[in-house]
Amino acid sequence: MKYKILFFLFFVTLSIISQKIKFDKSDIYGCWTDSFEEYSDESSFKIFRQCSYDKIPPTRFRYRYEIKKNGEFHWLEMSKNDGHFIRKGHWTFDSKSKTLSVFNKKKNKIKELIIINMAEGMMKIERN
Numbered sequence: 001m002k003y004k005i006l007f008f009l010f011f012v013t014l015s016i017i018s019q020k021i022k023f024d025k026s027d028i029y030g031c032w033t034d035s036f037e038e039y040s041d042e043s044s045f046k047i048f049r050q051c052s053y054d055k056i057p058p059t060r061f062r063y064r065y066e067i068k069k070n071g072e073f074h075w076l077e078m079s080k081n082d083g084h085f086i087r088k089g090h091w092t093f094d095s096k097s098k099t100l101s102v103f104n105k106k107k108n109k110i111k112e113l114i115i116i117n118m119a120e121g122m123m124k125i126e127r128n
Contacts, residue, residue: 023118025093026069028100032123034063039127045116048123065113067091073102075111 031051038047049056051064061084064076073091078084089104102111114126 023115025095027118028067028093028115028123029069030067032065032067035122036062044127046125046127048125050121053121067100075102 032048033051033053033056035047035049035053035056037057039045048065056062061078062076066072066074068074071090071092073089074086075089076084076086087104089102089110091103092101093099094101098115100113100115101109102113104110112128114128115123116126117124
């Protein structure tokens with residue numbers, strides 16, 4: 001009986017792991033803040049949390065993305081003189097590759113965010 005239970009648990013775990021990550025395009029709308037405490041320099045991913053997430057400690061600077069439903073994309077950058085400023089552009093999303101492409105005002109692609117996983121209030125993206 002013990003082996004039957006272990007066998008069952010093994011296949012349940014395997015089926016959960018092998019499921020494709022599914023999320024709706026509307027899940028990416030909103031304000032997202034870099035939560036760099038949740039990954040290391042060696043990680044192959046980055047974690048972003050919704051801006052309303054209150055467990056992120058204060059720091060001098062964090063990247064921030066605002067992904068708007070109307071196609072606008074705003075991101076916070078740090079200038080050489082240590083000031084912060086917002087850049088504006090627009091975005092598109094490829095649901096097959098889970099890739100969010102960001103374009104500046106001149107329509108040049110400047111960022112590509114490949115979404116690995118979405119959970120409630122958390123977006124995990126490939127580091128590039």
